[in-house]
Amino acid sequence: MSLAPSRTASPVTRRTVLKVIGGVGAGLMLGCFADAGRITAGEGSKAALAPNAIVRIDPNGDVIVTVMRSDMGQGVRTSFAMLVAEELDADWNKVKVLQAPADEEKYGSQQTGGSSSITSHNRDLRRAGAVARALLVGAAAKTWGVDPSSCTTDAGVVKHASSGKSLSYGELAGTAATLPIPTEEPKLKDKSEFKLIGKPTNRVDNHDVVTGKAIYGMDVPVEGVVHAVVARPPTIGGSLKSFDDKAARQVPGVIDVVKIGSGVAVVGLDTWAALKGRDALVIDWDRGPNIGVSSATLHEAMVKEVRSHDAAPAGAKVVAATLEFPFLAHASMEPMNAVADVRPDSCTVWVPTQNPSGAKEAAVDASGLPEDKVTVNVTLLGGGFGGRHKADFVSDAVEISKAVKKPVKLQWSREDDMRNDDYRPASHHSFQGAVDSSGNPVAWSHQVVFARGRGGRGYRDAGIMYAIPNAKLAEMGTDSPVRTGPWRSVDHTQVDVANECFIDELASAAGQDPLEFRQKHLRDERVKKVLNAAAQKAGWGTPLPAGHGRGVACFSAYGSCSAYVMEASVEGDKFKLHRVVGVIDVGTAVNPRGVQAQMEGGCVDGLSTALKAEITVDKGAIVQSNWGEYDWLRLNEMPELEIYVMDSGGPFGGMGEVGYPPSPAALANAVFAATGKRVRMFPIKVSELA
């Protein structure tokens, strides 16, 4: 069996760049990434990107693809490399991935979120590959004195059929580097010509991961690094009054104690010394203005915002429902961390971030150095889920390094991470809907109140997948001191989950099968197909053991759609998951194996948050602090899981977030099918079924 080599390229050092440009053993650096700056909506137009930013071909034939989006497990390092390699006709075994540092001038927005990496970059990455291919073909044609159009490419080789000649990309790189970059738009392959795109491909970092070589933020080896943890206010909005560090400084291995913006940092020879030093600090905290805030007071405040729904059409059967969602922490497996090395005239940061430019801004602010003296390197991310958009851990690391004049590895403990997150907000939902005498839905009113500060808007179109007259949604907010942020699929985690629970209630009110009811009223044929496929694979309608129920839910956003059919039962005070069938359609999947993995992950996230995880607030503080209190599904609780990737052949859609929303909803609907009781609150508890 052949073992995959390490797929991580060594960065281009100054010396190799000079060598490349200098000509001897020249490599080819070219690219085509001029438009990325204007691609992501809302980012605004940035200056044109320098060419040659994406692909490099070394004389030894290695193809180095620079990936400018962060990989938090969604596999973007693999799928981006596939997109480039496809148009380049590269030998996949020679493709290596280099992670780009923060540089928006060069790469455009590097914010990794909104399931947008493939949708916004697929074209430019393919163009980058196609330009490189054109130059390599040009170099071969020049060498052989033939017309470029008589040459073909395959797996890293240019061939000339009539003469039988061939040259590898590595051999051609030097000559190709001397040719002018073609000015005409490169021709991209037709879908029928794809060799790599659409082929289930294992991720490029697997070998490094399973041998322990993969470098996440906290693994970055830096000469002379010291380790730091920070004591932060225990309450939301709390602040430091005073502290006594005498005992902390006595702890063996503690090097220094410094006050920084977020609290008191303890610096040690290793993380353990820093943690023990932190335990030994005597701190007087001002508990701040929020000690009266709890999950109960926030819930009350949310409920207060709800107004009465407009009257349903006369004669229709009215259905009303409420649903509650808790705060959720991101709880990435790798707690927040960053490494910073601040010198008088430079600041270098290594950080697992979804937001390299935000990290850079934080480093610039905290170091006080001009932007061109600050370098932010992006490592692998041990999970993200939206939680690595923020940059307070970067500020921490930079401040500490600046104060102690040493490179610093800042580690948030799991407890720090869980209590200082930007949480998925809690929400309260009030629904009113109606079905007429023939069982057709005739009204839909959904009010959602988020615990994330006042604001929001009045009624607008509900944006639901179903054809229901006057379907409307009002999004509101209530005052809350709890910091919130995007969490895998953001508001869809509440609004769309709730919608899929309520459509089930309308189906019940109409006395109809929830699958048929959906099929009858779904507007989009693509969603219908996905739903039908899930139902068919799951054997919808076939008999189940006593006490078991099947639930269904579907979802459409990010240019993709998904559906699950789940089977569950109640045993004592616990739910048991039996079988999950999921189908996802991302239009055209770059890497179906990766898409499948995201659907699996989204499904497990959905189940975990439907059954276990919740963040609560008491006396102005986050209650949960570690796994166990904030629990996730475990392997022994997994249902049988089947995920199918459907290829509808449409444009490349997003996939990181598409797997989540129908998962909690399908489970809630399965619980209803099994028990006859509706879920009114997540996470679902048997005792709270209504």
Add this chain to the structure above:
Amino acid sequence: MAQYNISVNGEQHQVDAPPDTPMLWVLRDRLGLTGTKYGCGIAACGACAILLDGAEERSCQLPISEVGSKKIVTIEGLTRDGSHPAQRAWMENDVPQCGYCQPGQVIATAALLNKSPKPTDAEIDQVFETHICRCGTYHRIREAVKQAAKETS
């Protein structure tokens, strides 16, 4: 501080550390073996799993003073080239998503196979109910464990 002589991946290391220092931080911060991950520090997640005389141990709960002459193997020492059946099965089944938990999962598999070369589903459940994968790769983990078992026996 006290001085300890410990065996890690077949090499003897001398470490000066307070006796309560968990091996997790000794491995990561002192010996530069960062394949062993920190996920909770309270034995709740399994990211820090190592082999101690061939059995799974949570390195966040193992003080250096308790290692004695027992032999530690970390993910870096399981094999140098990724050729352990568990490592191969992990790559072939494309188990990792973010990958952060996976060294611990692979080590747990190696320990399980040491003890029980043909593990039953119940045995697999028992080992992995204490391992968290926040990315939700459980389905593939089970497949990979079974494949690794097949190749071992």
